[in-house]
Amino acid sequence: MKNYKLIISYDGSRYYGWEHQPNTEMTIQGKLESVLSKMLDNPAEVIGAGRTDAGVHAKGMVANCHMETKMNEQEILAYMNRYLPEDICVRELRICSDRFHARYNATGKTYCYTLYVGELKPVFNRKYVYVPEKQPDIDRMREAAGYLVGEHDFASFCGNPKMKKSTVREIYDINIERSGSYINMTYHGSGFLQYMIRILTGTLLEVGTGKRSPDSIPALIEEKNRSSAGFTVPPQGLCLIKVDYSNNTKEKE
Amino acid sequence: MKNYKLIISYDGSRYYGWEHQPNTEMTIQGKLESVLSKMLDNPAEVIGAGRTDAGVHAKGMVANCHMETKMNEQEILAYMNRYLPEDICVRELRICSDRFHARYNATGKTYCYTLYVGELKPVFNRKYVYVPEKQPDIDRMREAAGYLVGEHDFASFCGNPKMKKSTVREIYDINIERSGSYINMTYHGSGFLQYMIRILTGTLLEVGTGKRSPDSIPALIEEKNRSSAGFTVPPQGLCLIKVDYSNNTKEKE
Numbered sequence: 001m002k003n004y005k006l007i008i009s010y011d012g013s014r015y016y017g018w019e020h021q022p023n024t025e026m027t028i029q030g031k032l033e034s035v036l037s038k039m040l041d042n043p044a045e046v047i048g049a050g051r052t053d054a055g056v057h058a059k060g061m062v063a064n065c066h067m068e069t070k071m072n073e074q075e076i077l078a079y080m081n082r083y084l085p086e087d088i089c090v091r092e093l094r095i096c097s098d099r100f101h102a103r104y105n106a107t108g109k110t111y112c113y114t115l116y117v118g119e120l121k122p123v124f125n126r127k128y129v130y131v132p133e134k135q136p137d138i139d140r141m142r143e144a145a146g147y148l149v150g151e152h153d154f155a156s157f158c159g160n161p162k163m164k165k166s167t168v169r170e171i172y173d174i175n176i177e178r179s180g181s182y183i184n185m186t187y188h189g190s191g192f193l194q195y196m197i198r199i200l201t202g203t204l205l206e207v208g209t210g211k212r213s214p215d216s217i218p219a220l221i222e223e224k225n226r227s228s229a230g231f232t233v234p235p236q237g238l239c240l241i242k243v244d245y246s247n248n249t250k251e252k253e
Numbered sequence: 254m255k256n257y258k259l260i261i262s263y264d265g266s267r268y269y270g271w272e273h274q275p276n277t278e279m280t281i282q283g284k285l286e287s288v289l290s291k292m293l294d295n296p297a298e299v300i301g302a303g304r305t306d307a308g309v310h311a312k313g314m315v316a317n318c319h320m321e322t323k324m325n326e327q328e329i330l331a332y333m334n335r336y337l338p339e340d341i342c343v344r345e346l347r348i349c350s351d352r353f354h355a356r357y358n359a360t361g362k363t364y365c366y367t368l369y370v371g372e373l374k375p376v377f378n379r380k381y382v383y384v385p386e387k388q389p390d391i392d393r394m395r396e397a398a399g400y401l402v403g404e405h406d407f408a409s410f411c412g413n414p415k416m417k418k419s420t421v422r423e424i425y426d427i428n429i430e431r432s433g434s435y436i437n438m439t440y441h442g443s444g445f446l447q448y449m450i451r452i453l454t455g456t457l458l459e460v461g462t463g464k465r466s467p468d469s470i471p472a473l474i475e476e477k478n479r480s481s482a483g484f485t486v487p488p489q490g491l492c493l494i495k496v497d498y499s500n501n502t503k504e505k506e
Contacts, residue, residue, distance in 0.1 A: 009376050057377075081374055089374040121334055121342040123262050124310075124381065 001068045004076070005096040006046075008032070008061040011087040013127050013236065017054040018061070028052070028088060032063070035083045039076070040069055049102045049243040050109060053195070055235030057128065060091075060110075062243040064102040100245075108172065108244035110188045113201045114237045118181025129182065130237035136208025138176055138183065144207040145174040147217035148200060155224035157203070159195025159232065167193055167224075176204075186241070195232050203230030254321050257329070258349040259299075261285070261314045264340040266380045266489065270307040271314070281305070281341060285316070288336045292329070293322055302355045302496040303362060306448070308488030310381065313344075313363075315496040317355040353498075361425065361497035363441045366454045367490045371434025382435065383490035389461025391429055391436065397460040398427040400470035401453060408477035410456070412448025412485065420446055420477075429457075439494070448485050456483030 010028050018028045025034070029046055036044035049062040069076065077093045084090070115136070116122045116129035151170040158167050171189040178184075185204070187197050203220070206212045212230070220228055263281050271281045278287070282299055289297035302315040322329065330346045337343070368389070369375045369382035404423040411420050424442040431437075438457070440450050456473070459465045465483070473481055 009373075011376050011379075086374060086379050087376055089376045091373055120262075120344055121339060123264050123340055123342045126264075126339050128377065 001066050002095050003064055003066050003098045003100055004073075004093055005100060005102070006032075006063045006065065006090055007092040008063060009059045009089050009091055010057060010061070011127070012052060012055050012057045014087060015054065017056065018048050018050070018052045028058075028061075031084060031088055032080075035080055036065060036067065038083070039071075039079050040067055042068070047102045049106045050191070050240070052238075052240055053235050056238045056240070057236075058240040060242040061240055062102050062106070062245075064096065064100055066098075102243070105245050106191070106243050107246045108188060108190055109192065109240065110186060110242040110244075111192070111197050112239050112241050113185040113187070113197060113233065114239070115183040115185070115205075116181060117178075117183055122181075127236055128239070130233050132205055132209070134209040136183070136205055137210075138178055138208065140210075140214050141185075141204045141208040142176050143214035144204055144212075144217050145176060147214070147221070149174055152221050153224055154193055154196060154221070156220055156226060156229045157196045157199040158193040158226060159199060160193070161226065163193065169193065169196070174200075197238060198232045198235065199226075199229050201237075202233045205233065206230040254319050255348050256317055256319050256351045256353055257326075257346055258353060258355070259285075259316045259318065259343055260345040261316060262312045262342050262344055263310060263314070264380070265305060265308050265310045267340060268307065270309065271301050271303070271305045281311075281314075284337060284341055285318075285333075285343075288333055289318060289320065291336070292324075292332050293320055295321070300355045302359045303444070303493070305491075305493055306488050309491045309493070310489075311493040313495040314493055315355050315359070315498075317349065317353055319351075355496070358498050359444070359496050360499045361441060361443055362445065362493065363439060363495040363497075364445065364450050365492050365494050366438040366440070366450060366486065367492070368436040368438070368458075369434060370431075370436055375434075380489055381492070383486050385458055385462070387462040389436070389458055390463075391431055391461065393463075393467050394438075394457045394461040395429050396467035397457055397465075397470050398429060400467070400474070402427055405474050406477055407446055407449055407474070409473055409479060409482045410449045410452040411446040411479060412452060413446070414479065416446065422446065422449070427453075450491060451485045451488065452479075452482050454486045454490075458486065459483040 015026050016024050020029055021027055032046045033044050046063050046065045073094050080090045114129045116131045117135050122129050149171050153168050155167040173188045175186040207214055268279050269277055273282055274280050285299045286297050299316050299318045326347050333343045367382045369384045370388050375382050402424050406421050408420040426441045428439040460467055
């Protein structure tokens with residue numbers, strides 16, 4: 001039995017998110033396990049670094065899977081990409097340490113939320129962007145984002161009202177850049193609560209369009225109350241870019 | 254009654270092509286006319302520069318429409334983009350000469366066919382590219398394309414076996430460029446027969462992968478026989494980029 005590390009990209013548009021759901025086969029985890037189970041002729045369990053929500057995309061999701069097979073890495077990769085749907089691609093696959101666990105060992109994640117602010121409708125990119133009603137002021141958003149960076153209790157930005165575990169997380173960096181008709185909001189942090197990035201983005205958009213002031217953010221964090229924060233932007237603008245692992249848990253090369 | 258010139262972009266994935274079809278509302282022309290007829294409270298006829306096939310995209314389709322309305326150009330544009338589906342966008346709309354006819358006055362068209370030749374599956378661009386089975390040799394394709402440029406009878410590259418009108422067309426230029434994992438094949442010509450660009454592309458791909466030699470093209474043109482040419486590549490890689498009009502027929506500014 002060997003342990004394999006996978007890097008996966010997918011267009012989440014058609015799926016009910018990463019994680020298994022009852023009554024549907026349309027999850028990323030489900031599709032991956034279905035192909036591997038057929039390949040191995042045995043049930044396979046794919047452990048993801050995190051759960052992306054319905055409609056959220058990924059360019060660098062990391063997963064691991066323990067498998068017993070005579071196929072080599074290249075053969076497994078080719079088999080998977082051949083039988084996976086055209087909107088899911090295994091970018092890399094290699095043998096890693098038996099102890100590597102894609103979720104427990106993750107030390108950070110980078111997500112990007114993309115706004116489209118061009119004059120015309122984004123005909124060809126419409127499934128990967130959100131079009132805000134008003135053009136936001138990037139400088140105001142950056143100023144507000146500055147207050148979010150660091151270790152905080154992000155209860156105000158947690159979409160799960162029944163969350164019992166700690167809602168403390170650390171945001172290492174929020175980078176907001178305009179590129180042509182797009183605004184890319186890149187969040188790098190230790191981990192994120194459910195809907196957290198979409199609520200952060202909605203809140204920053206409200207700052208950017210004048211509904212909130214940048215310096216209202218510290219009090220908002222302090223309140224620890226979801227209803228004080230901004231709206232949840234829709235999932236299609238969100239993409240998981242990268243998952244970090246520290247050197248201690250790094251897979252064997 | 255004024256005449257309006259429109260420049261339209263659309264993602265053709267969901268549509269049965271530009272032109273009206275019996276028994277379906279899913280055509281580009283149908284969607285445009287439906288929105289305009291509602292706006293005018295009168296039937297509207299939209300004349301396109303050409304007909305794109307089912308699944309083919311456009312970034313610069315040109316059309317004209319005679320309309321009686323008190324709305325100004327900006328208002329019409331805003332109304333159309335509000336009520337059109339999210340995969341159709343009117344990029345420009347302005348009053349033009351009464352005599353301007355988008356189809357009869359067109360003097361040239363530019364199409365681009367996009368191949369994806371990267372190692373990984375094109376998860377996010379899969380609806381806008383074709384993935385050939387083998388990597389083609391661009392130099393061989395360019396050499397073959399040289400024989401196609403000029404005025405020729407393109408009967409060998411016509412998808413309509415019942416075509417009674419002339420199959421003579423002029424290709425001004427074929428440009429083949431690699432850009433990262435993509436090969437863009439840009440065709441500029443006086444006009445194109447049904448499926449012509451897709452058959453030209455299939456034939457050039459067969460040259461690029463060694464199935465034909467570049468210098469077999471002149472004889473192939475001479476044969477005037479569709480079955481001698483290459484396969485028809487699928488529609489999703491094709492996009493209408495631009496339609497030319499000569500200065501004589503240019504719309505009023």
